[in-house]
Amino acid sequence: MPKQKTRRAAAKRFKIMANGRIKCGKAGKRHLLSGKTTKRKRQMREPGVVPAGLQKMVHEQLPYG
Numbered sequence: 001m002p003k004q005k006t007r008r009a010a011a012k013r014f015k016i017m018a019n020g021r022i023k024c025g026k027a028g029k030r031h032l033l034s035g036k037t038t039k040r041k042r043q044m045r046e047p048g049v050v051p052a053g054l055q056k057m058v059h060e061q062l063p064y065g
Helices: 008-013 038-045 052-061
Strands: 014-016 022-024
Touching: 008 014, 014 038, 022 052
Parallel strands: none
Antiparallel strands: 014 022
16 A cells, blocks of 8 residues: 655644644735734734644644554
8 A cells, every 4th residue: 555645734733743733824914914913913922722523634734643
């Protein structure tokens, strides 16, 4: 059976942590930042975690995880 390929787009956006959860960036930090509070922009810097309902989909795209 051939090896499973990694979805390169997913590999650039997600990282699998040691506990099995998936780390991702947060949306909303690209433009229209003047209307957002400093606290909100600061919190968007920290990595988010993929919700439980979507983890299976991301794991299928990243066979090494």
